Amino acid sequence: MTRYILRRLAISFGVLLVGSFLMYILTINSGDPLEDLRQSTANNREVLIEGRIATMGLDNPWYERYWDWLTGVAGCFTGNCDLGTDRSGTDVLSMLGQSASATLRLVTIATFAAIIIGIIVGILTAIRQYSGFDYVVTFLTFLFFSLPVFWAAVLLKEYGAIRFNDWIADPQISPLQAVIVGVVLGFILQGVMGGPMKRRLFTAGSTAAFAIIALLYFTYVGWWRSPALGPVIVILVSVAFAVGLTALISGLGNRKVLYSTLATVAVGSVLYFALDPLLEEPNWWLLFGLLASAVVVGLVAGYFLGGYSRGQAMGLAAVTAVFMAGMTFTDHLVYAWGGFLELKSRPISTIGASTPNFQGDFWETTLDWGTQLILPSILLTLVSVATYSRYTRSSMLETMNQDYVRTARSKGLSERTVITKHAFRNALIPITTIVALDFAALIGGAVITETVFGWRGMGAMFREGLANVDPDPVMAFFLVTGTAAVIMNLLADLAYASLDPRIRR
Structure with missing residues (x-):
């Protein structure tokens, strides 16, 4: 497996190298980087032209400029990363840090949401093939898949932002x-x-x-402006999730696994009250640390209570712990909504990734950050969820007609066991390919979404660099998207080996 990974990394490096060369050549030959200055009537036009030539290195041959960029990228492996500057002299690396954080958080949220929703919907439509539910979902998925992104974005801004903001003033x-x-x-x-x-x-x-x-x-x-969940709702929903997850994956007859997930909820309930002072004004490092601790609690509960199903109990208990941690996080966000509305009366913005000069505590700032993500995330999710649901449906239908699935049914196994342990695992193999390709495609597709919603992300950097015939910002965009595509494809190959042991050989 190590040899296989190293070989794939070497091939991927070669692909990135050739791709970067082609991208650089196409960019520098897409227009004249001095066109705006040549048409200028300013008295110091010649000085401005000479300054831009010096900044962009236009007096050097193209291969020297490409080599300078390539050596700067190679310095990233030694801690001396240099991605060049744009035509105004701004460091591209600092631009990329700000742009990539906005784009990647948008794309990551949309990808995970689309995967979860799409796979669940795909499984349900496969189980309920040719039912009314199947026909309705099929119609909606084709509708979402064919939606023009810019048109759907305008509708979301009208109904999801403008009219919602009007309604929330007096809900x-x-x-x-x-x-x-x-x-x-x-x-x-x-x-x-x-x-x-x-x-x-x-x-x-x-x-x-x-x-x-x-x-x-x-x-x-008046819950809409001053909402709250409270410990009762958090605990009850977490218990329901633990029972439902156990019933779906392991079956309620497996008491060891059920006790493990419920014990995790019990420990989480105690920690809900014990950690409340820490969560009044936390930071992200503290929250990530608490999330890791929650996973450890779940693993420990599954290890000691799982019995003969220890491995499965540890996995389900860890998932339950993550869910309850998410419910606790949501509880604090919901509680902060009233204070957030006092600082920002129109909470859903139509432009920008954050509110300029927003002053609030941690939870109010997180709400501002999250509300900016809602509309573009919904848009990207709707486009992707159609693909995942259709591929999952077709893959599940093909798998459920295989001989080993019929054999599992003939043994008297429950339909839940047949679907979750036999059909779904093998149906995931083609879906894994779509996940790997879709993540990189979403980064590229986010260019339009970011433009409509006024995000200063990687799409804006790529678009402006291409319009200005400025290769360094364009190459920074290529570097991130290309690397993301390589990493996701490598993870897909490793997932293949995990899903189907025959592939390891």
């Missing part, structure tokens, strides 16, 4: 609106759950009733 939901929302949610959920008509009617009715009562209650108590 009111009338009984008629609550009934409409409840009926729609009930109809959707009964389609997802399926079953005989009696079960469908019960699911739709109970969901609609719960949604109507909740919406009217939240409006009556």
